[in-house]
Amino acid sequence: MSIFxxxxxxxIGIQEVDEHHKHLVDLLNLxxxxxxxxxSDQKQELLVQDLVRYANYHFEAExxxxxxxxxxxxxxxxxxxxxxxxxxxxxxxxxxxGCQALDLEIMQFLKDWLADHILxxxxxxxxxxxxxxxxx
Amino acid sequence: MSVLxxxxxxxIGIKQFDEHHKHLVSLLNMxxxxxxxxxxxxxxxxxxxxxxxxxxxxxxAEELWMKEHNYPGLAIQVKEHGEFVRRIGxxxxxxxxxxxxxxxxxxxxxxxxxxxxxxxxxxxxxxxVAAKGLPDGVDLSLA
Numbered sequence: 118m119s120i121f122x123x124x125x126x127x128x129i130g131i132q133e134v135d136e137h138h139k140h141l142v143d144l145l146n147l148x149x150x151x152x153x154x155x156x157s158d159q160k161q162e163l164l165v166q167d168l169v170r171y172a173n174y175h176f177e178a179e180x181x182x183x184x185x186x187x188x189x190x191x192x193x194x195x196x197x198x199x200x201x202x203x204x205x206x207x208x209x210x211x212x213x214x215g216c217q218a219l220d221l222e223i224m225q226f227l228k229d230w231l232a233d234h235i236l237x238x239x240x241x242x243x244x245x246x247x248x249x250x251x252x253x
Numbered sequence: 254m255s256v257l258x259x260x261x262x263x264x265i266g267i268k269q270f271d272e273h274h275k276h277l278v279s280l281l282n283m284x285x286x287x288x289x290x291x292x293x294x295x296x297x298x299x300x301x302x303x304x305x306x307x308x309x310x311x312x313x314a315e316e317l318w319m320k321e322h323n324y325p326g327l328a329i330q331v332k333e334h335g336e337f338v339r340r341i342g343x344x345x346x347x348x349x350x351x352x353x354x355x356x357x358x359x360x361x362x363x364x365x366x367x368x369x370x371x372x373x374x375x376x377x378x379x380x381x382v383a384a385k386g387l388p389d390g391v392d393l394s395l396a
Contacts, residue, residue, distance in 0.1 A: 124349050126302050126342070189320045220321075236342045237335050241313035248393040 120149040121228050127235050129243030130169055131252060134182070137175040138235055142169040145227055152219040161219050162212045168227075169205040179242070186246045194238055231245065256285035258363050263371050265379030270318075273311040274371055280304045281363055288355050294359055296347075297355065301345045309338055314393045315375075322387055324378055333374060 121142045124178075128135050148164045155243040176198040183191045204226070259278050264271050284304055287297040312334040319327040340362070347353040381387075 122346065122350050124302075126305050126345050126349075180385065189317060232342060233335075233339055234344075236309060237338050240309040241316065244310055244313040244393050245317060 118150060118153060120224055121145050121231065127232075129235070129240050131182070131243055132248050134239065134243070136180060136181060137171075137178065138231075138239070141168070141231060143172060144171055145224075145231065146241075148219065148223050150225075152221075152224060157241070158212065158215065158218060162209070165205075165209060165212055169202075169209060172205065173202060179239070182246060182251065183250060184243060186249055186251050188242060188245055190241065190245075197234060197238055201234070204209045254286065254289065255282045256360055257281055257368065263368075265375050267379060267382055270281070270311075270375070272317060273307075273314065274375070276307060277304075277311060277367060280307055281360075281367060284355070284363070285360055286358060288357075298349060299347075301341075301348060301355065305338075305341050305345050308341060310393065312338065315378075317393070319378065322382075322385075324381060326377055326381075327372070330374060330378075333370060337370070340366075 123142050127138060127142075129138075135215055144164070144167055148161070148168055151161050151164050168188060179192070180198070182188075188194070208217075208223060210216060212219070256279050259275055263274055263278075265274075280300065280303060283300050284297070286292070287300050292300075300373055316327065316334065318324075319330060324330075344355065344359055348355055
């Protein structure tokens with residue numbers, strides 16, 4: 118089952134970034150499956166770890182693109198990444214210490230954040246970079 | 254038929270953004286047509302996707318322009334744009350997944366939001382431009 122149904126309305130037009138986003142959505146859906154099936158805490162922790170690692174890798178790639186393109190909203194965008202990363206670290210340590218298991222509220226937060234971030238911030242970045250010929 | 258008739262009180266005085274606004278109004282009317290004529294799901298979905306895409310494109314252009322010209326109302330614009338895109342995004346996704354339909358309540362929301370936003374928030378940066386004698390828009394056209 119999917120908590121995040123991908124649709125082409127999430128494409129921003131930069132292939133590398135779109136592939137990252139699809140993969141992030143897949144990872145999020147895997148975590149959701151794990152939560153729904155009530156898998157072991159250890160498995161939940163591993164899947165969230167994958168998701169967070171990939172998110173950080175992806176954020177770095179995006180920030181590099183924005184730096185290369187002198188994107189005027191780089192700082193704001195970087196801060197959004199930072200807020201997500203901070204929340205993710207918190208979640209990871211709670212899962213690790215056994216203080217918390219995945220719940221629907223966390224899944225919803227991750228999904229809403231990602232959907233929102235792609236549609237608002239990443240699309241804006243995409244239009245800017247594409248208009249300056251950066252389309253890899 | 255139209256859910257929103259364009260009239261020149263919507264003009265803010267920056268040519269590029271006035272054209273964007275006109276196009277947004279026409280996409281909104283196309284959505285309205287699709288709903289009232291019971292268009293096939295994939296046709297209506299295509300119009301909704303276009304409305305979402307064009308809205309994000311237009312907001313990006315406006316915000317970049319505001320950033321470049323140190324427009325003091327940028328933060329409130331980004332906030333309002335963000336909320337609107339979030340809502341359209343939900344409408345598009347819920348329609349895509351079959352969770353909910355696009356009805357007159359949704360259309361009214363879109364129409365009211367767009368009208369108020371252009372007349373109140375956007376007209377303010379139109380006035381700012383006129384006062385400062387700044388150039389038109391920002392070029393985000395794709396090569």
